[in-house]
Amino acid sequence: MSESTSIAREEPATSHQRRGQLWSRLVARKELGVFLALVVMCVFLSLATSNFLSSLNLLNVGRQVSLLGIMAVGMTFVLISGEIDLSVGSTYALSGLSSGMLIVMGWGLLPAVAAGLVIGVCIGLVNGVLSTYGRLPSLIATLGMMSIVRGVALLMTGGQPVTVNTRNGAIPEVLDRFEFMGQGYLFGIVPMQLVFFIVIAVIGWLLLSGTAFGFRVFAVGGSAKAARVSGINAERVKLWSFVIMGVLAALAGILSMAFLPSGQAGRTGLGLELDVIAAVVVGGASLSGGVGTVLGTVLGVLIIGVLRNGLVLLGVSPFTQEVMIGLVIIIAVAIDKWSTRSRSA
């Protein structure tokens, strides 16, 4: 629009004013509570255990949360736009297994990975079209897709595990590079999965908080009607959010396949959608839309990751761990809800 270019700028605020503003904005941020909780957990664990703070352990935590984190960045867009995606665990399985099978069939790395990502895009498109133009609640549409995609993965593999190695027909150089994606270390120390997570998180943060598209995701999730009468194509914004989610679920699935490097359609990524949603919600996003940040999501993912790691280091039994994690999810969201209510009252 021509108006946007012809706007006269106001006098820039002094740096002092600006710093004050920045500080009050930081303090007012919702992520602060999540951040403090993470700090408290880390301090406690570094005192209670001897090896939590070791760089090896911290990088390990980073690697373990990476796949969850990549998917959580996508889920942040979907939740803020006022929708939900339950099919991500199945997408993770189908895309990972597909890329793996294609490499076993002798495909090159790029075509095999691209095919897996395209599957993710297609699933995202179907989810998005059903939930917007198809006017189905996304809870139902993606619940159906969760089952359909899982079923397709089972049909495709015949329920048999898929293992990527040279004996099965993978080209050795291709296998090496595929395994580097999942198992390798950048500069010999930073796990590749973590590198992917960091890159995705930075791109996601820029897209959500910096661009007009991100702006519209918030608008659509806050009030689809207000967005629509403002000339925003709410359907298209939601559709893109589902596509971003689909492609990130596919990427995480492919990286998982590259890490292990095997998978089974009946088990891979089963129940993962709930972990992803939990991490995003712990990070402050709202299931009713319009609220959330990528920074909060990253913190939420770290909380879940540090918690799991810490409970292992403390020698807590895996059964008790499940109970603890459930409690943390409920407590985190409860604190958030209660504090928002008192703020708006």
Next chain:
Amino acid sequence: MIMADTNKAAVGEKLVEMRDICISFGGVHAVDHVSVDLHAGEVVGLLGHNGAGKSTLIKILSGAYQADSGDILIRGEKATITNPRDARRYKIETIYQTLALADNLDAASNLFLGRELVTSFGLVDDDAMEAETRKIMSKLNPNFKKFNEPVSALSGGQRQSVAIARAVYFDAQILIMDEPTAALGPHETQMVAELIEQLKAQGIGIFLISHDIHDVMKLCDRASVMKNGQLVGTVDVDDVTDDDLLGMIILGKKPGGANA
């Protein structure tokens, strides 16, 4: 008609003329051969009971509906308005009763919703949007301070002023206000009245939909009354009493001074 600056309408220029508009839904004539007009710097009230057709008529102007027959003239020229984007091109902006604000966003974000300012890198320019918002709000509503809070934290009158700022910032010449004071207390109603005076002084023409006679008597220059889809008449507000208007709304009876 020669005008040096098309953005500033001369007071008194005819901005809108809706001629002989008809629209029916199924067998119901929701709007039945209705003609209304609006001049620059003028507020025309559209009065009538629920279902009288006033909202339907105005939705034809804002592009939500299309008339079955009849013409819309904007500044004397025939206009084709098939959707809200067309209406916006003719500098027609609508302020909805529900205000159509995104509650989770702050005033600046709402002001620029769908028309975000971006820097040369393609990133949203928050600072520029906030500065622009401060500038326009200082004119419209100098007491407005809550720039960094979501609009859900604002009072009804403040929300109204954000919605109006939005329309004015994007250079509306023709403003449609749907029950602007419906949810407001007396003090805030007064604030909106002052806003409307300001907009009039800038040469903006306003259609004000209402079923509150007192509002119409206070805020409007003329009033067009509808009943059962038909125009009862258009009167100068100064020439009639509350009871005259009430008679038009309820009985469909034209008082002596009606000119249509």
